[in-house]
């Protein structure tokens with residue numbers, strides 16, 4: 001899938017910025033007292049420029065020449081990142097059933113209530129087929145990742161643990177669970193085998209947390225989740241996901257305090273995915289969500305400064321890395337095409353293969369079946385290419401947006417279900433704008449490292465440096 005090529009056909013030497021074959025650099029207000037960002041959107045190149053030096057920088061020929069020199073290499077990197085990857089992870093849905101009825105769940109209610117578990121034998125067979133497939137796509141020495149995912153994988157515990165035991169050398173395993181079934185023996189089993197554990201909690205108060213995440217009879221599950229957090233204290237492979245909705249935005253900063261006090265090493269503060277109507281009913285406004293989210297990010301830094309211990313907000317850290325080192329980021333939702341079908345795919349309990357779990361329940365995005373079809377062929381079906389072929393350049397107004405490779409106009413499933421087509425924006429735009437502006441402010445202030453994992457840049461090399 002070709003990205004927009006770096007122009008070379010025009011009879012222009014590219015002597016100036018923003019005309020002819022010169023680099024296109026758009027000045028962007030990042031809300032900083034002293035700096036603006038200059039961004040070349042196609043290649044995710046950026047520079048921070050003092051406001052009082054903007055005119056001189058735009059007319060500076062050595063700056064223009066330095067950018068022009070690197071442009072082709074950056075374009076090549078972006079092309080490889082966006083169109084050259086093969087999936088290396090699977091979201092493995094080992095059951096359709098869930099013991100909770102969260103308001104923003106993307107899995108149809110009927111499935112969660114009456115659905116099936118995948119049997120242990122079928123799970124082994126699916127993992128065998130996945131193993132065979134990844135042997136042909138992943139370099140030797142690297143293990144593909146399998147994350148047992150929603151509905152609630154721990155409802156199928158016996159088969160799940162048998163699979164982890166049997167295939168522990170073939171995959172890096174993770175479990176995304178609502179934590180209600182994580183008893184001592186489950187935690188001992190998972191942590192002894194180094195399985196990543198993601199749990200979910202939306203607020204630090206039972207009454208607020210229970211507004212969105214609750215059982216079928218409407219009862220909240222705060223106590224069970226807090227108990228699991230206590231048991232997991234000190235385990236490095238543990239994180240907590242919070243979904244931002246209009247039910248909890250006033251509590252995000254307190255939630256960060258709550259996580260930090262319980263030694264949670266990493267969390268995600270994900271804005272609600274509005275694919276299904278239940279989620280749209282609790283969608284917050286962009287402005288309110290952005291203010292609450294950025295205040296929560298501020299708090300993580302204040303806590304780090306005070307205690308020396310970080311609580312990394314992984315989804316934001318990924319956006320920061322996408323700016324600081326575009327090719328080092330993990331491709332999920334913040335670039336288009338997104339990670340669905342390109343970095344990972346989803347497997348349903350009946351063996352159905354989808355570009356992302358977000359599409360389970362939408363039959364036209366079922367590319368095939370792991371028990372019947374060749375996975376490499378499934379990845380090429382229209383069910384997948386419709387998603388992997390969705391480019392931000394084809395979406396209005398994202399095609400003109402300078403931060404399009406740091407936002408990506410997620411998500412195709414949400415855009416289709418909420419706004420009538422995949423070539424539309426999703427539920428949020430200003431929220432993502434504010435997130436990127438904030439990230440640039442941190443970089444301008446030299447404090448970005450406070451929000452990132454230690455050693456995040458291990459192995460990274462500086463490919464552009466210019467100062468005036």
Ligand code: SF4
Nearest residue numbers: 398401404407409429
């Ligand atoms: S959704 Fe908004 S911020 Fe994101 S790329 Fe599109 S226009 Fe830009």
Ligand code: SF4
Nearest residue numbers: 333338340356410411
């Ligand atoms: S943007 Fe949507 S479809 Fe793509 S990876 Fe994220 S949730 Fe899945």
